[in-house]
Amino acid sequence: MTDNPFALGPEQWQRLASAHQAYTDTVSPHYDETLHQVTQRARECGDIGKADIGALLMWKRLRADTPWASELMALADADVRCATAAATAAVRDTTRNRSSAAQAGRAALASLPGFRTGDALASAILTAAAPERMAVYDQRAHSGLLTLGIPLSHAPGRYRRYIDAIDRLLAATPAPIGHWTARDMDTALYWLNHPTNTTTSA
Numbered sequence: 436m437t438d439n440p441f442a443l444g445p446e447q448w449q450r451l452a453s454a455h456q457a458y459t460d461t462v463s464p465h466y467d468e469t470l471h472q473v474t475q476r477a478r479e480c481g482d483i484g485k486a487d488i489g490a491l492l493m494w495k496r497l498r499a500d501t502p503w504a505s506e507l508m509a510l511a512d513a514d515v516r517c518a519t520a521a522a523t524a525a526v527r528d529t530t531r532n533r534s535s536a537a538q539a540g541r542a543a544l545a546s547l548p549g550f551r552t553g554d555a556l557a558s559a560i561l562t563a564a565a566p567e568r569m570a571v572y573d574q575r576a577h578s579g580l581l582t583l584g585i586p587l588s589h590a591p592g593r594y595r596r597y598i599d600a601i602d603r604l605l606a607a608t609p610a611p612i613g614h615w616t617a618r619d620m621d622t623a624l625y626w627l628n629h630p631t632n633t634t635t636s637a
Contacts, residue, residue, distance in 0.1 A: 440585045440586065441600075443607065448609055451620075451623045452611065452612050452623070454623045454624075455612070455623035455626065457629065458622045458625065458629075461626075469490050469493065470491070483519040483563060484515055484519070485508065485510075485515050488519075491563060497556055501549070507547060510547075519543075519560060525539035526564050532602070533568055533598055534595050534598045536568060540565075541557055544557050555571075557572075558570065558571050558573075558597075561594075566616075570620060572621070575625045579626075579628060580624060582627055583627075585600055601617050
C-alpha cells in the first residue's frame with residue numbers, strides 16, 4: 436500500500452481510460468467547436484472578450500439569468516479584455532509550473548463579475564487561453580478525483596489544487612495513455628462516474 440493518492444492501481448487507470456473512450460464515443464465530435472473557436476481567437480489577440488465569454492457560458496451550459504451576468508455586460512469590453520489578457524499571459528507563462536500558472540490566471544479573473552467564486556466558467560476561459568496547459572473544472576470532474584481517492588477541498592485556491600492534481604496524474608500515466616493532455620484527463624474525470632461507465636462490483 437502507498438500513502439500517495441496519485442499512485443493509482445492498474446484497475447483505476449483502466450477506469451480512466453475507459454471513461455475517456457466512452458466520452459469520445461458518446462459526445463459529438465462537434466461539441467468542442469465553440470471552445471476551439473474561442474481558443475483560436477484568443478491565440479490571435481491574447482485576450483477574451485464578452486462575446487466569447489458568452490460563447491463559453493453556452494458551451495459549459497451554465498445559467499446566464501443571474502445578477503453577475505448583468506454586471507459583466509455593463510462593463511466595457513475593453514475592461515473585460517484587460518482582465519482576461521492578464522489571465523491569458525499568466526497561464527501561458529512557461530516559467531511558471533502548471534499549478535502556479537493556474538493560480539495566477541484564476542486570480543487575474545477574480546475582479547470580474549461572476550469570477551469571484553466558482554471555477555467552472557473561469558476554468559473554461561483559462562483552458563481556451565492555454566489549451567495545452569489548463570483543464571476545465573466542474574463538479575463531475577471533482578467527483579471523479581474523489582472516486583479515485585484523490586482529495587480536493589472547496590477552500591480558496593481550488594483551481595490551483597485541481598490543476599496540480601491533474602498535473603500529477605499526467606506525470607504518472609502509464610504508457611497506453613501517456614500521451615494524454617490536461618483536457619484529456621479532465622474529460623476522463625468528468626465521465627468517470629457517468630452511469631454508462633460504472634460497473635457493479637462484488
